[in-house]
Amino acid sequence: MAKTIIPIGPYHPLLEEPEFFTLTVDGETVVDIDVKIGYNHRGIEKLSEMKTFDQSVFVVERICGICSTSHPYAFTRAVEDIAPVEVPERAKFIRTIIAEGERIHSHLLWMGLAGHFLGYNTVFMWAWKLREEILDAMEILSGNRNNYAMFRPGGVRRDIKQEDIPAVLKKIDSIPPTLTMLKKAVTDDPVLHARTKGIGILSKEDAIDFSALGPTARASGVARDVRKDSPYGAYDRAQWDMIVTQNGDVFDKLVVRVLELFESIKIMKWCLNNLPQGDIDADIKSIPPGEGIGRIEAPRGECFHYVISDGTNRPARHKVRAPTFMNLPTYKATVVGESISDATIILAAIDPCYCCTERMIVRDTKGKKVFTGEDLVRLSQQKTEKLRK
Amino acid sequence: MDREDVLKDIEERFSGDIVDISDRSPKRVYIEIKPDSLRKVARYVFRGLGARFNIASGVDMRYHMEILYHFTVEEIDLVISLRVKLDKDKPLEIDSIAPDMEAANWIEREIHEILGVDFKGHPDLRRLLLPDNWPEGVYPLRRDYEEWDNDAIRDRGIK
Numbered sequence: 001m002a003k004t005i006i007p008i009g010p011y012h013p014l015l016e017e018p019e020f021f022t023l024t025v026d027g028e029t030v031v032d033i034d035v036k037i038g039y040n041h042r043g044i045e046k047l048s049e050m051k052t053f054d055q056s057v058f059v060v061e062r063i064c065g066i067c068s069t070s071h072p073y074a075f076t077r078a079v080e081d082i083a084p085v086e087v088p089e090r091a092k093f094i095r096t097i098i099a100e101g102e103r104i105h106s107h108l109l110w111m112g113l114a115g116h117f118l119g120y121n122t123v124f125m126w127a128w129k130l131r132e133e134i135l136d137a138m139e140i141l142s143g144n145r146n147n148y149a150m151f152r153p154g155g156v157r158r159d160i161k162q163e164d165i166p167a168v169l170k171k172i173d174s175i176p177p178t179l180t181m182l183k184k185a186v187t188d189d190p191v192l193h194a195r196t197k198g199i200g201i202l203s204k205e206d207a208i209d210f211s212a213l214g215p216t217a218r219a220s221g222v223a224r225d226v227r228k229d230s231p232y233g234a235y236d237r238a239q240w241d242m243i244v245t246q247n248g249d250v251f252d253k254l255v256v257r258v259l260e261l262f263e264s265i266k267i268m269k270w271c272l273n274n275l276p277q278g279d280i281d282a283d284i285k286s287i288p289p290g291e292g293i294g295r296i297e298a299p300r301g302e303c304f305h306y307v308i309s310d311g312t313n314r315p316a317r318h319k320v321r322a323p324t325f326m327n328l329p330t331y332k333a334t335v336v337g338e339s340i341s342d343a344t345i346i347l348a349a350i351d352p353c354y355c356c357t358e359r360m361i362v363r364d365t366k367g368k369k370v371f372t373g374e375d376l377v378r379l380s381q382q383k384t385e386k387l388r389k
Numbered sequence: 390m391d392r393e394d395v396l397k398d399i400e401e402r403f404s405g406d407i408v409d410i411s412d413r414s415p416k417r418v419y420i421e422i423k424p425d426s427l428r429k430v431a432r433y434v435f436r437g438l439g440a441r442f443n444i445a446s447g448v449d450m451r452y453h454m455e456i457l458y459h460f461t462v463e464e465i466d467l468v469i470s471l472r473v474k475l476d477k478d479k480p481l482e483i484d485s486i487a488p489d490m491e492a493a494n495w496i497e498r499e500i501h502e503i504l505g506v507d508f509k510g511h512p513d514l515r516r517l518l519l520p521d522n523w524p525e526g527v528y529p530l531r532r533d534y535e536e537w538d539n540d541a542i543r544d545r546g547i548k
Contacts, residue, residue: 038518046530084414211442211492224441230416230466293417293459293468295443306446306459319446321496326444329495 003031006340019328021347025340033335035328048318053079053153053287056315060305061147063320066109069102070298071320072151074305077232078294079153082287082309088279091155093271096233098142098150099296100268104134104175106299107257107264110351114254115186117344118195119381126182130175137171140164155281165272172265172272183258191387196251200334200346203248210330213323214301215256216350220248226297238270250349257351287313298323300351324350341383392465395438399469403430419457421472427458428484434460434469435490442492443468447500449532450474454481454506458493475506485511503530 008021020039024032044063048056060071073095080087087095108131115123135145141160142148150156186192202212207220217224223244227235243259245252289311296303301323308317327350335346390398396418400407406426411419422430434440443459454475461468475481485508487494497508498517505528508514519529527537 038516038520041518041520043529081414081417206491208441209491211490224463229461229463291419293470295461295468302443304443304459306444306457308448317446317448319444321444325495326492329491332491 021331023335023340023343028339028341030335030338030340030343033331035331037328045318045320048320049315052313053309053315056318057151057153058149060320061149061151063322065146066106067102067298067300067303067322068147069098069151070296070303071305071322073099073296074294074298074303075307075318075320076151076153076294077296078292078305078307079284079287079309079315081292081294082290082307083284083292085154085282085284087155087282089276090159090278091280091282092233093275094156094160094280095151096235096238097160097268097271098138098148098156099233100264100271101134101138101141103264103299104261104268105131105138106351107261108134110257110348111182111254114345114348117348117377117380118192119384120192123182123186126178130178130182133171133174137168140168140171152281153287154284155279157281159280160272160275165275169269169272172269175265176262179258179261186258187255191384193251194387195342195384196254196345197249198247199250199342200338200349201247201249202330202334204246206330206333207248210333211326212301212330213326214297214299215253215260216301216327216330218242218244219252219256221246224302226295226302230295232296234271235267237274238267240267250345253349253351287311300324301327327351341379344377344380390465392467395462395465395467398438399430399434402433406430416466417468417470419470419472421474424473424475424483427471427473428486428489430471431458431460431486432489434471435486438462439464440469442490445493445496445500447504447506447530449504449530451532453477454504456483456500456506458486480507481505482507482509484509487511502528504528505531 004025006023006025008023020036022034023030044059048059051059057072057075060075061068063071108127112124112127115121115127138148139145141164142150142158150158202216202220204221207217207222212220212222213224221244223242225242228242240263243256243263245256287309289309291306291308294305303323304321306319307315310316330350331347335343338346399420400410403426406423408421408423413419435442440460440462443461445456445458448455454477456473456475458471459468473483475483483506485497487497488510494513495517497511498514500506501508501514502516502519524537528534
């Protein structure tokens with residue numbers, strides 16, 4: 001059969017981050033993949049050099065609408081690494097609470113989307129309904145459902161009020177029962193096993209070679225988590241476990257994220273119950289010349305910022321490395337050889353800021369349009385239907 | 390192996406290749422390497438020490454182009470940053486480390502297009518981020534960059 005080229009992307013009206021994939025398929029099997037990014041390259045690194053250290057926090061917060069805490073967290077830690085500054089205990093706890101809240105809402109968002117692409121719209125609705133609880137909790141804590149604007153070099157901008165804590169705990173406590181039910185429904189479903197087990201396997205060797213991060217690496221048996229390897233915030237005091245599985249397929253990536261949700265809830269609750277008293281800001285007067293590195297574990301993996309200061313109030317160079325930059329190239333190792341109806345879920349499994357499926361267009365080699373992205377999602381959903389029968 | 394052993398090991402193996410070691414803090418070390426030796430040192434850090442490649446970052450300093458290759462040795466919680474300085478008077482080129490580790494593939498493409506550093510032996514040095522209508526030979530993160538698109542609505546910043 002003749003090879004067919006499938007362009008996917010670059011724009012999608014619902015989600016951020018446009019990307020462009022070119023899948024080459026032979027019959028139903030994917031034989032090659034190429035990724036083109038850069039459609040959303042806004043020159044944040046350059047922009048950050050024009051802002052003061054205080055303003056840059058707001059700029060990097062807008063890199064991603066989902067990871068709106070990860071980038072400020074990594075950036076402030078890089079600035080604190082230049083000085084070096086010790087952040088007050090209370091600020092460390094507040095930072096940890098906000099970062100874990102973000103992880104919970106990010107993982108739930110991914111879970112809902114993954115359910116949708118597999119044709120499990122019930123999972124999608126349950127997960128996103130559950131996500132509302134954590135967003136409400138974040139609104140109580142920070143005043144915002146997203147883009148919390150809580151971070152600044154040296155500490156946090158806003159304190160957590162003691163009287164808010166019971167309401168937040170109540171919101172958080174309402175998550176685990178539904179999540180347990182959802183976890184049982186998802187992990188016991190034979191159709192879902194058929195759709196995700198042994199699909200899109202990222203081997204341990206490939207995970208190391210690509211330097212994959214976060215849940216993508218941990219599902220392949222690579223035990224990497226900045227929160228354990230290089231503890232920051234309150235992660236070395238809270239009791240929690242790193243979730244590592246061995247198979248590296250889509251199912252394991254799902255399991256890692258669902259189990260991490262429970263760990264995040266544990267950390268968040270512990271921090272809220274043990275919040276120490278004291279200052280929330282180290283009050284940095286000036287940043288000396290030098291260079292610093294900030295690493296934190298974002299929901300998708302390690303977020304890395306490198307900052308050079310020349311002694312002025314602006315960074316002389318600011319390098320941002322988001323986790324998807326390292327995880328995205330692993331497609332090459334996971335999608336090739338798989339069936340085209342599985343391509344959507346494999347692409348979704350690393351949890352990129354997901355954007356492409358509904359803009360998928362299948363073309364034959366002459367460029368004649370054969371079917372659209374909606375058809376590809378339908379194709380994926382039909383496969384599930386077929387297995388159900 | 391702890392932190393001291395790792396640093397001593399690198400120092401002994403590559404004594405002729407290291408220009409300077411800056412032992413910044415317990416979790417950070419910056420090692421300046423001669424550009425010609427970068428590939429073999431990077432390969433040893435990645436394969437021999439089992440470090441993870443974080444990322445590379447390029448900076449246009451006044452008299453030289455600087456590239457830092459950040460590696461993390463997770464077991465001992467140490468970030469090793471290999472620094473190379475490329476003379477601006479000579480052609481900006483360095484051996485690619487992408488053939489040794491797939492992880493470095495994309496970032497070398499990025500540095501190639503935004504700073505104009507040529508990575509010799511890179512398997513696929515196409516553009517990664519810049520748009521198709523971006524002119525050849527214009528590098529946005531260089532100090533001497535000048536706005537080329539008169540129609541662009543961009544924050545021109547502080548001169």
